[in-house]
Amino acid sequence: MREKILKAIDKNSKLTAKELAVMLGAEEAAVAATIKDLEAESIICGYPTLINWDKTESEKVTALIEVKVTPQRGQGFDRIAERIYKFDEVKSVYLMSGGFDLTVIIDGKSMREVANFVSSKLAPMEAVLSTATHFVLKKYKEHGMPLVHEIEDERMLITP
């Protein structure tokens, strides 16, 4: 039941408990209770909206920053990761295997703002050894959904 609900709302968080109950063949109250539990356990962490900002007037840049850091005794990477993710402009932080340690994805209004963040906030942190900033030029797909072209139903309206 939990997994079924999660799978159903993974790509559409607008479904109501009532609709989910119908679609999954379950009781509405049970679905609502399960969702509450999932929220309480931070398995469902939020209901953000997938917006293609490129199609709006607002200026926005996204950068992916590769960060090498020194892990700290007793706390590994968690503490430095926390210091980084607490900044509002940071959208995602991942610990990586391979040639660097953290991937930091940040949104800013301009390249200058992103550059400022890197040079004045991120790079000077004691544990940070180096950064490499890559700007996103175009977003093709996010959260499993293509952003670049309109999905049009090309089927004929009536077929046998």
Next chain:
Amino acid sequence: MRNPLNNKVVNIQPSGIRKFFDIVSEMKDAISLGVGEPDFDTPWHIREEGIYSLEKGKTFYTSNSGLIELRKEICNYLYRRCNLTYDYRHDVLVTVGGSEAIDVALRAMLDEGDEVLIPQPCYVSYLPCVLLADGKPVIIELKHENQFKLTKQELLDSITDKTKVLVLPFPNNPTGAIMTEEELKEIAEVVIEKDLFVLSDEIYCELTYGTKHVSIASLPGMKERTIVINGFSKSYAMTGWRLGYAAGPSNIIEQMTKIHQFAIMCAPTTSQYAAVEALRAGDPDVQMMREDYDKRRRYVVNALREMGLECFEPFGAFYVFPCIKNLGMTSDEFANALLQEEKVAVVPGTAFGECGEGFLRISYAYSIENLKEALGRMDRFVKKHS
């Protein structure tokens, strides 16, 4: 000038769906619940395999029966999915969609005057194909109270000494009805006793909800008298690739292959390569689509019942077949009025046989958002007219 036309062909009625299609096409902003094909794109890894075959220059004819690797995969599939054992060398023919398989099977089996039992409501092509093959179609009108399943008694009542073939279209388009193993056993008994053959159209076999599809050919004594029709259109969302197949006794397949050889030559090569990939690696896609359809199925059945329309629960394909008799309109009138007033296209049940009168075929091969909008409009329409 002499009449250039063949009377048999001229006398065949064009599909009722065609008439409605022309009306709907006029209406630019209509939203539809009328399609008979999946809304999913063909899974990318399958398309990619088709593209790769083109890049490698695999652009030639294949053998008449189809690529050996494809026929082998079809046999593997039928074994793993339906517990059927076929020899890829003699028992399988790859065709241009399930439709061609239906046509050549009937042409290979029928002599003039042979009777073919066709349970309706059903897909539109069996009847004209029987007529073109000089057979005599005998309609069995399935009943709502039986959830549009074929019963032993209905079958017995329709058999004469001319009866040769029974068409068995389950999971069913347009009703969504399925036949369970127990129900098929009763049918199989009669078929064996009366020495009939079965044309079992199992194109929707992957789309059953709650129970696994059972092929009548897997029942004792049935493999040698059953032609199984299947294909890639519905299971793998590959309608435009035009690829299907027939599996059955080698003596029938051999004659079918002869017709196919002269009329078609071979099924499209690119599609055949893509289909190999579908059968080898497409199970997760099928599973994903089935789960998604199942959610929409429940959603649509619930919405129709909330409108006050009587609606049996369909366990197969992607159609719901609600009854509109309490609104005092014919299926045609309902479909036309709904289109004019709310710009929603549904298919009148009569497009699938006269006994579809009083019913509509509603397809749920659409996104939930689309279904929500269309069913909301339909709800308004039903309220206004009841």
